[in-house]
Amino acid sequence: MSEFDEARQDPEDAKPDLARRRFFGTAAAAAAVATMVPGLSILPASARSPDEPVTEDQRWGMLVDVNKCADGCTACVDACHEENGVTHHGRPTTDPYWIRKVKLRDRMTGREYGMPLLCQHCEKPPCVDVCPTGASFRRADGIVLVDKHICIGCRYCMMACPYKARSFIHEVTTDQKPHAPRGKGTVESCTFCVHRVDAGGDQQPACAEACQAEGHEALVFGDLRDPESRLYRLLTEISSRQLREDLALNTGVRYHGI
Amino acid sequence: MKTVQYTEVKGWSTGYLAILGVLGAIIVVGLGAAYYMEHQGHWVTGMSNQVVWGMPHVFAIFLIVAASGALNVASIGTVFGKPMYKPLARLSGLLALALLAGGLAVLVLDLGRPDRLIVAMTKYNFRSIFAWNIFLYTGFMVIVAVYLWFMMEARMNRYYKTAGYAAFIWRLILTTGTGSIFGFLVARPGYDAAVMAPMFIVMSFSFGLAIFMLVLMASYKWLARPLGDAVLGRLKNLLGVFVAAALYFVAVQHLTNLYAAEHHAFEAFMLLDGGIYPLLFWGGFVVVGSILPMVLVWHPAFSASRTWLGVASALVILGGLTQIYVILIGGQAYPMEMLPGHEIISSAFFDGVVAGYSPSLPEFLLGMAGVGVALIMVVIGVKVLRFLPVTLADEAVDPHATAKA
Ligand code: SF4
Ligand code: SF4
Numbered sequence: 001m002s003e004f005d006e007a008r009q010d011p012e013d014a015k016p017d018l019a020r021r022r023f024f025g026t027a028a029a030a031a032a033v034a035t036m037v038p039g040l041s042i043l044p045a046s047a048r049s050p051d052e053p054v055t056e057d058q059r060w061g062m063l064v065d066v067n068k069c070a071d072g073c074t075a076c077v078d079a080c081h082e083e084n085g086v087t088h089h090g091r092p093t094t095d096p097y098w099i100r101k102v103k104l105r106d107r108m109t110g111r112e113y114g115m116p117l118l119c120q121h122c123e124k125p126p127c128v129d130v131c132p133t134g135a136s137f138r139r140a141d142g143i144v145l146v147d148k149h150i151c152i153g154c155r156y157c158m159m160a161c162p163y164k165a166r167s168f169i170h171e172v173t174t175d176q177k178p179h180a181p182r183g184k185g186t187v188e189s190c191t192f193c194v195h196r197v198d199a200g201g202d203q204q205p206a207c208a209e210a211c212q213a214e215g216h217e218a219l220v221f222g223d224l225r226d227p228e229s230r231l232y233r234l235l236t237e238i239s240s241r242q243l244r245e246d247l248a249l250n251t252g253v254r255y256h257g258i
Numbered sequence: 259m260k261t262v263q264y265t266e267v268k269g270w271s272t273g274y275l276a277i278l279g280v281l282g283a284i285i286v287v288g289l290g291a292a293y294y295m296e297h298q299g300h301w302v303t304g305m306s307n308q309v310v311w312g313m314p315h316v317f318a319i320f321l322i323v324a325a326s327g328a329l330n331v332a333s334i335g336t337v338f339g340k341p342m343y344k345p346l347a348r349l350s351g352l353l354a355l356a357l358l359a360g361g362l363a364v365l366v367l368d369l370g371r372p373d374r375l376i377v378a379m380t381k382y383n384f385r386s387i388f389a390w391n392i393f394l395y396t397g398f399m400v401i402v403a404v405y406l407w408f409m410m411e412a413r414m415n416r417y418y419k420t421a422g423y424a425a426f427i428w429r430l431i432l433t434t435g436t437g438s439i440f441g442f443l444v445a446r447p448g449y450d451a452a453v454m455a456p457m458f459i460v461m462s463f464s465f466g467l468a469i470f471m472l473v474l475m476a477s478y479k480w481l482a483r484p485l486g487d488a489v490l491g492r493l494k495n496l497l498g499v500f501v502a503a504a505l506y507f508v509a510v511q512h513l514t515n516l517y518a519a520e521h522h523a524f525e526a527f528m529l530l531d532g533g534i535y536p537l538l539f540w541g542g543f544v545v546v547g548s549i550l551p552m553v554l555v556w557h558p559a560f561s562a563s564r565t566w567l568g569v570a571s572a573l574v575i576l577g578g579l580t581q582i583y584v585i586l587i588g589g590q591a592y593p594m595e596m597l598p599g600h601e602i603i604s605s606a607f608f609d610g611v612v613a614g615y616s617p618s619l620p621e622f623l624l625g626m627a628g629v630g631v632a633l634i635m636v637v638i639g640v641k642v643l644r645f646l647p648v649t650l651a652d653e654a655v656d657p658h659a660t661a662k663a
Contacts, residue, residue, distance in 0.1 A: 077606075093306035093608070103604040104597060112603065117596070130442060132388035133381045152378050153370015155310040156388050162445030162594060164607065168310060168370060170301035184299045185370030243596050247444060258597060 059123075059142035059252065060192055061224040062208065063234055066115045066257035068218035074101055076116050076219060079210030083193060084180040089171055096167030098190045099207055104258075113257070116207065116219070119144060119165040119190035120243065121252035127157035127166065127189075136187075142224070142252050143192050151186040158187060162244045165189050192221070224252065262345045262654070264410075264644035273480060274641070281634040288627020291620035292367040300370065303621050308613030309590045313583075314368035317625030320465065320582045321361030321632060322395070322436055323458055326429040327466020329354035329402065331493075333429070336422030342492055342655050345647040346474070347422075351406040352639045353470055353632075354429075355399060360632030362395060364625055387438050394432045401425045410644060433459045440585070447524040448589030453514055457507040461578065464500035468551075468574035471497065473636060475568055477646060486652030494567055498555040501574060505548045508581070527592050528584070532612070535588035538580050547577010587615055 080086065080099045088095040099118040105111070121144050128136045128144065135151035138144045146157075146166075158166045166189040173182045179195035182188060193205035204212075208219040222231030240254035267274065295303055305312040331350035335343030366372050382389045405425045408418035437458030440449040471493050478485035512529065515521040529536050554560045554570035561567070591613045596602065602610025640646050647654070 089301070091301055092606070093308060093614070094301040096307070097607045100605060100607040100609075102596070102602055102607075102609050104600040105603050107599050107601055117605075117607075117609070126443075126445065128383075128385075130386050130388060131383055132386045132392065133377055134383040135381075150374070150377050150381055151371065152374045154378075154388065155370070156386070156439075158307070158310045159443050159590070160445065163596065164307070164594065164609065167307050168300065170306075171299040183371075185296070187370070244445070246598070258600075 054139050054141045054198075056140045057225060059224040060197060061121065061142065061222065061231060061252035061254065062192075062205075063220045063231055063240060064115055064253065064255045065218045065220070065238075066113050066255055068216050069113070069115050070214070070216050070218075071114055073214060073216065075210040075214045075216075076207035077101060079206040080118075080190070080193075083177070083206035084191070085173075085175055085177040085182065086180075086188075087173070087175065091170075094168075094170035096169065096188065098167070098188070115255065115258070117163060117165070117243075118207070118253065119161075119192075120163055120249070121190075121192060123250035123252070125249065126160040126162065126247075130156045130160040132156065139194075141197075143194050143197070144189075145191055145194065146187055146189065148181055148183055148186050148188075153185040153187065155187060161189075162247055162249070263648040264348065264646060265648055266644055267481060267641045267646070274637075277480075277637055278634065281630045281637065284630035285627050285634065288624045288630060289367075291623035291627070292372075295368075295620050295624070296372065302618065304616045304618045305621070306613070306615070308608050309587060309615040311586060311590065312615060313617035313621035314364050314624050314628075316579060316583045316586055317628050318361045318364040318368070319436065319586065320579050321357045321364065321628050323433060323462045323582070324465040324469050324578070325354050325357035325361060325462075326398070326433045326436075326459075327462035327464065328357055328470050329425060329429050330463055330466055331470055332405070333422065333426040336419055337426045342489060345650060345655055346470075346489070348406060348409055348645045349474065349477075349636075349640075350470060351402050351409070351425075352636055352645050353473060354466075355402050355406075356632040356635035356639070357466075357469065358395060358398060359635060360628040360630070363631050364628035367624060367627075368621075387435060387442050391432075391435045391439065394428075394435045398425075398428055398432050401428050429462075430459060433462045440589070445594060446589055446592075447521055447595075448528065448585070448592060451511060451514065453507065453511045457504075457511050460500070460504045460507045461581065464497065464504045464574055465578040467493065467497050467500055468571040468578070471571045472568060472575070473633075475564060475571075477640065478650065481646070483646065484649045484651035484654075486650055486655065488652040488656040489650050490564070490567065494555040494561065494570070497571065497574065498552050501548050501551055505544070508543070524592055527612075528588055532588060532592070535584050535591070539584045539588075542580030543577045543584065546573055547580060548574075551577070591615060 077097070077099050081088075084098060086096050086098055099116050101114055102117045103112060103114045121142055123142065125136070125138055125144050128138050132154060133150045133152055135147045135149075136144070136157050137147065153168070155168055158164075158168060166187050168187050169182055169184050172184050176182050180191070193203075196203040196205060204221045208221040211217065211219045220231050220234055222229040224232060224235070226232055235254065238256050240256045241258055242249070242251045242254060303312060329350055331343055332347035332354075334340050335347045366375055369375075369378075378392065382392075384390070401421065401424050405418065405421040408414040408421045434455040437455035441452060441454045443449040471490075474493075475485065475490070512525060515525050526532075527535065528539060551570040551573045554566045554573070593602070593610050593612060596609065
């Protein structure tokens with residue numbers, strides 16, 4: 001069936017390219033601040049051009065500034081689902097969500113805030129650990145994906161994900177985007193808009209772009225290993241936390257203001 | 259002791275054909291249900307993005323757990339050298355194979371893409387306990403088949419003990435593996451307990467033996483072959499012990515959970531205020547599935563009656579299904595905590611609320627098809643090969659009765 005014809009993001013393609021250019025100068029300068037961000041390596045990095053292989057020199061991540069996330073705004077959710085052809089059928093319990101807005105209340109202070117919840121692109125992803133076929137995999141650059149050709153739809157990854165980040169495709173899918181194939185009976189989740197990332201340049205995932213367009217700037221996407229990146233600088237300047245940090249998954253998505 | 263004589267089921271009686279017909283129909287209906295769910299997509303089931311494993315998994319896990327337990331009777335004969343169990347070993351092995359096949363059939367037919375079974379068998383992620391289970395299951399099938407062959411083939415008879423030991427060890431690992439499917443789900447408060455694995459082993463003893471006893475009693479009644487009180491008396495006492503042991507391990511599981519403050523809310527949900535789940539746990543598993551059967555097998559007013567013994571076995575099976583349901587569905591229905599110290603007050607994706615689940619008819623029919631597959635394998639097995647002893651009358655099986663005679 002054509003709906004499963006996805007160009008596989010094979011981990012095999014992700015062999016480290018040893019001939020890659022390295023900016024040692026930047027690295028030395030960055031080393032001092034780098035140690036201040038727990039879980040981030042001090043490897044040097046730069047933007048990758050589309051024809052270069054995916055390597056560990058990059059780790060894509062995101063910072064969510066909860067204070068900037070506007071109440072009632074769902075621009076990120078709408079943009080994501082538009083971008084990736086994630087359609088709903090008016091059946092809330094089975095409709096897929098790649099990203100969703102969640103409202104929390106601090107039990108002690110009563111403070112309330114909303115925030116988007118998406119795949120956290122864990123460094124040690126439980127979904128990948130349990131997947132029997134290896135359909136769930138983590139690319140060298142930290143993006144966690146599902147290979148739609150080998151997912152058998154067992155849903156063990158959904159049982160294992162601590163963030164309920166995954167959805168099972170419960171219905172026949174239509175109107176798919178060529179870059180985001182979806183097939184009934186398989187599992188899907190946020191890809192960090194990997195098609196944009198792989199296109200290179202300054203492209204961000206649709207959610208971050210939409211948030212910015214709304215003027216909220218609550219989502220900052222970037223390379224956690226690139227000391228030049230805005231994301232990296234922000235993480236060294238402001239405090240951030242991981243959701244369920246007790247599980248020590250070293251998530252790629254961090255939250256500020258929780 | 260006399261040598262035990264085994265025979266196939268002779269002839270094609272109307273009764274035999276009727277059983278085949280009924281089981282065949284159950285299987286066909288279940289396959290139809292699976293096709294329907296597959297074709298429409300899983301939205302037609304009660305399963306959702308919140309409760310991702312539903313009724314089919316309840317049946318599948320129950321059958322797989324019971325499969326290893328059904329082998330127990332053979333193990334007691336071979337590994338622990340109890341002569342009375344030896345004539346029962348062949349049926350025990352056959353039932354173990356059949357139950358496993360039934361459980362796996364359900365598991366596969368509920369996959370989102372059952373057509374990719376070949377993928378599941380050729381691509382392995384060795385870190386996944388699920389992938390290991392695929393090996394454990396196929397290995398179990400092979401070892402039990404060899405064990406049966408060695409038992410039934412005179413030339414290979416001297417090796418059957420070794421095969422019996424292998425099968426015994428393998429079944430313990432297998433149930434540990436099944437229990438560990440839950441143990442690896444660290445994110446869910448209901449599942450990440452080490453005690454899950456031994457608890458599943460003990461539950462397998464009692465579920466498997468209950469099924470064995472029902473199948474044994476039914477087949478000897480229908481075939482009009484003698485089945486003495488000596489065999490049944492032993493089995494029923496054993497069933498009582500296993501049921502008590504399972505209850506004990508379940509109690510330990512809950513008590514250890516209560517040690518950790520982080521699990522208190524979950525335990526309250528499962529045991530007190532979680533609506534259907536505490537009801538099913540206390541009413542279904544504890545009272546109907548454990549206490550009642552123990553009374554029936556041990557109280558002199560009932561224990562001599564075969565009807566009550568049959569009822570006791572059926573209640574253990576019902577209680578077992580209920581217990582798996584509570585563990586599996588209750589564990590998913592309970593909301594996961596995202597941020598300690600915070601409650602989730604709204605979400606389009608049902609975060610922070612107890613997820614609803616009502617099993618749909620097709621799911622149930624698929625589960626029943628697994629039971630059908632298991633039983634039809636037994637019915638056909640005893641027809642084509644020599645699984646059942648001609649007699650299990652007291653003087654034929656009880657070494658003391660023989661000695662006295
Ligand atoms: S958030 Fe869930 S789906 Fe995403 S990588 Fe982590 S475990 Fe996997
Ligand atoms: S549903 Fe697909 S991706 Fe998830 S564990 Fe099963 S095979 Fe892997």
